[in-house]
Amino acid sequence: MASGADRLCEALLAHGVDTCFANPGTSEMHFVAALDRRLEMRCILGLSEGVVTGAADGYARMAGKPAATLLHCGPGLANGIANLHNARRAHTPIINVVGDHASYHLRNDPPLAMDIEGLARPVSTFVRRIEGPGAIEAAVAEGYAAAVGRRGVATLVLPGDAAWNEAPPASWAIGRPPPAAMPDERTIAAAADALRSGRRCVVLLGGPALRAKALEHASRIARATGASLMAEPSNGRIERRPEHAPLERMPYALDEVVARFRDVDVLIVAGAQRPTAFFAYPGKPTFLHDPGALLVELCGVADELEGGLEALAEAVAGAGKGEAVPPGRRALAGDASFDGLLNEAAISHIVAELLPENAIVVDESITCCRGFFALSDRSVPHDYLQLTGGAIGIGIPLSAGAAVASPGRKVITLQADGSAMYTTQGLWTQAREQLDVVTILLSNRAYAILEGEMQRVGAAPARRNARRMLRLDDPGIDWVSMARAHGVDGRRATTVAAFRSAFADALSRPGPVLIEAVL
């Protein structure tokens, strides 16, 4: 006899979903037992749900297919919501399985009962409470199609009795997302006309437009027309290749964005949001491009971005206004400040310089290492993954998931300390799964971004209450002990030389390793 939980397992595997990031509880025991009968499903434990969902995000960004999660009731889902929010903003497909009480017990309001659908909706593209074992296959098929087709989180709520009751014979229903839509010809023609007009153009790319093939087409556009390529400030995954045209990244700081767009006449948007302030400030704009600029939306994030960019590249081929960009690695300039005490610029330089081919860089450096992206533009081919939704605490789990999906590739995490503190538990998953991750823990002992914002508010110098909410230095966090606590090898670097040596050593052997970079 197959239980509903067995059927759920089979249905996930039938869709190619063979990795499950999990933190189960009592109501999921039948699902755990079913997973235990299907060892072709790889189950990976996270010791808090932010680790589970962040890892599922990192996995799917690299594997190109969704993982499943396994979360325990409303509170388990709640703990995972922040990184599901980031996944949503990264356009990452996830099959988010949340166990719940048996259907007939919910009305008794036992202690763990919560409104799971209410919690799930703000981060989900698809929410379905599974009514019984017979509803499981359709739920997985429709959820899978929604997650992959709409690039988002499909939440399946699995009541205990739907898991433990007997399932009817399998129908082997498979969900297939609809084909992505191509931009229409008039839009392509309008974009091509604008690109050929001689006006200053930026092509703003997001989502799948930042994958290697799409960037090849975008590079042809840039080289043919002289347009600049720009990525959004936060991106799920950029496949960076030295043969691509240069790709700048929109700055985070509002005034810098406004300054950058002041001279831009044409903005072509592909898979991206138009330039939008991360936060509003009194008296400042919230859309950041020149109000007089021509805005052409080529494709939305769920559209056929690679095809759309290819068509546009064909349309502007031979415009002949671009400049060839020399491929190959850029030599990094020496810098006198690279002697002595460690600093952010030195870390950015050293990581860009020593970056191994096909590395995966996970960037949750926040205020630190802002130079790294530009410095590594002509570096070896690598993937670059960011915090996308502003919900800090993703770097350590995202790295774990990316490493699970990418055996044989080095993962390097640029990790701010304040953000790291949300999901330190992910270090344990890195240790347990022996993942090849080098975490560069940027220890500046402050919410430095907020210290900057306090100055903008005009409230600096801060007194006791503000200092107590923005500084992390009393006591300082001992990151080498933190790594050790979670079973990860840790070391500390306070000088540039020590950091270079520790990083080179970490690259030379399998991870996980954490380097506390004292700033």
Added chain:
Amino acid sequence: MASGADRLCEALLAHGVDTCFANPGTSEMHFVAALDRRLEMRCILGLSEGVVTGAADGYARMAGKPAATLLHCGPGLANGIANLHNARRAHTPIINVVGDHASYHLRNDPPLAMDIEGLARPVSTFVRRIEGPGAIEAAVAEGYAAAVGRRGVATLVLPGDAAWNEAPPASWAIGRPPPAAMPDERTIAAAADALRSGRRCVVLLGGPALRAKALEHASRIARATGASLMAEPSNGRIERRPEHAPLERMPYALDEVVARFRDVDVLIVAGAQRPTAFFAYPGKPTFLHDPGALLVELCGVADELEGGLEALAEAVAGAGKGEAVPPGRRALAGDASFDGLLNEAAISHIVAELLPENAIVVDESITCCRGFFALSDRSVPHDYLQLTGGAIGIGIPLSAGAAVASPGRKVITLQADGSAMYTTQGLWTQAREQLDVVTILLSNRAYAILEGEMQRVGAAPARRNARRMLRLDDPGIDWVSMARAHGVDGRRATTVAAFRSAFADALSRPGPVLIEAVL
């Protein structure tokens, strides 16, 4: 000029809310600046929001008045929801302040935008988006009245522009909860009749019925009638006094509860839920008392419990069926197993034996130390705080909040390792605020409760996938390093003698201290 944020600060202080557990972000900078101008508000940073909300819960349980929180947008709220759920189940008042984008920026869907109200509703008694600075005082007054009157979480969403714009003159509106309702006389008479009937009676107490004065009245009832007093399985705060009648606690395990109630003819419920299964199991009941028993609901949790119990005590005075319970400390029996390697029974005995007067015991021991409650029934006066909503990860933050509210009192945390891993960050808050907390970290390196549940499912012995989801031993967590990482003094005990010595030493000096009890 006073900003909206200044007005919010003032309004909180006017309601006696002078402690703010916080994890702010950019959208809350004007509120941080306002807090910085009002140093009579004590601001305490948590390095993840589960710490913030768990500490606010612990504070209010002990202080008898709510704290404020300060959370950052939807993701910050999301991270705090699990412990807000526990607070809701503990009937704890909290003023839960969540910052958000400026009102006019939300429609632009910037990266951090989320449906905050949607996330807040499942855990809140009251949700209000503050429309502008002029709406702040009413929101605080009504939120305060709802939080205190309905014993729950009042969520106030504070958009950036409501915080930074100028506030109108203060009205000094103060919210007052309506008086709690007394049980009607017929209900009291019915309960008194049942108690005097000679049938076997249990008085099941929850919420404020477990405070010292209410328990005095309940003890009079027990002594006059021979009824047994029982607390719910999970309770926000029990004020335990050796002069009270014995108070048993309803077991967690379903079969034990059913067995306990098999011979109970009358169940009088005061501030408690009738006996309900924590989880449903195939073929088992979900209400656990004898279906033929007489059930009398004396008072709901928001009713006048102390007065209701007093009235009932008056009504049954002189029934003369009870037995006197000798006050004073019970001698603890020696046990041969208390030599050699450390075990749960020894920890329960030693903590009960060495418990300092007026200690606060925070119990998130889950499967460990289940004997402690009975062993400490005749111990010195102390308060006993539990995980209430089944959302694990509350012990460390709850202890921090309880300690903030209770200077001069020792806090002792019985903390399971799997649960601790959700909010280890709370150790840092304990260190920063130099809180007098002794954490007994019960390291059994497993989700032991789930191992038991797996056996009930009939799926044991577990194979690889189940073991990988239920065992925490590969690698083991090094709790002494964990403590050190967060600035807390840590030590390890593997024998009974070493534990007794470490615990006695920890009691003799101010905390925080963590003792890794290796089981």
